[in-house]
Amino acid sequence: MSVLYLLTLLVSLAGMIVLDWRFRLFFWRSPGRAAIVLGAGVLFFLAWDLLGIGLGIFYRGETELMTGLQLAPELPVEELFFLTFLCYLTMNLVQGARLVLDRRTM
Numbered sequence: 703m704s705v706l707y708l709l710t711l712l713v714s715l716a717g718m719i720v721l722d723w724r725f726r727l728f729f730w731r732s733p734g735r736a737a738i739v740l741g742a743g744v745l746f747f748l749a750w751d752l753l754g755i756g757l758g759i760f761y762r763g764e765t766e767l768m769t770g771l772q773l774a775p776e777l778p779v780e781e782l783f784f785l786t787f788l789c790y791l792t793m794n795l796v797q798g799a800r801l802v803l804d805r806r807t808m
Contacts, residue, residue: 704766704767704768704769705769706767707765707767707768707769707780708768708769708779708780708783711780711783711784711787712783714787715783715786715787715790718787718790718791718794719790721794721798722790722794725797725798725801727793727794727797727798727801728740728790728793728794728797731797736793739789739793740786740789740790740793743785743788743789743792743793744782744785744786744789747785747788747789748781748782748785751777751781751785752774752777755774755775755776755777760776761776762776762777762778768780
């Protein structure tokens with residue numbers, strides 16, 4: 703059992719938080735809306751994963767880099783952190799692109 707992948711996800715998520723704080727992109731721009739958007743995105747992708755698992759499309763791969771802890775059958779705990787990172791990254795990219803485009807039109 704290893705926590706290397708989980709630690710990598712947590713460090714990456716911390717990087718997203720720092721970028722968000724520095725440039726006021728997502729949570730530091732509108733915390734309430736950001737929480738709703740992030741929560742909706744994570745729930746959507748968790749439902750997607752569970753559907754894929756139920757249909758036998760997705761399965762948990764065996765690796766020594768993961769903790770081995772599961773939220774549900776074939777759903778590792780790392781997946782929740784990955785989905786959170788993915789949604790946060792996407793919103794930072796969207797808001798960052800808007801920031802850049804707004805500065806170009808000035």
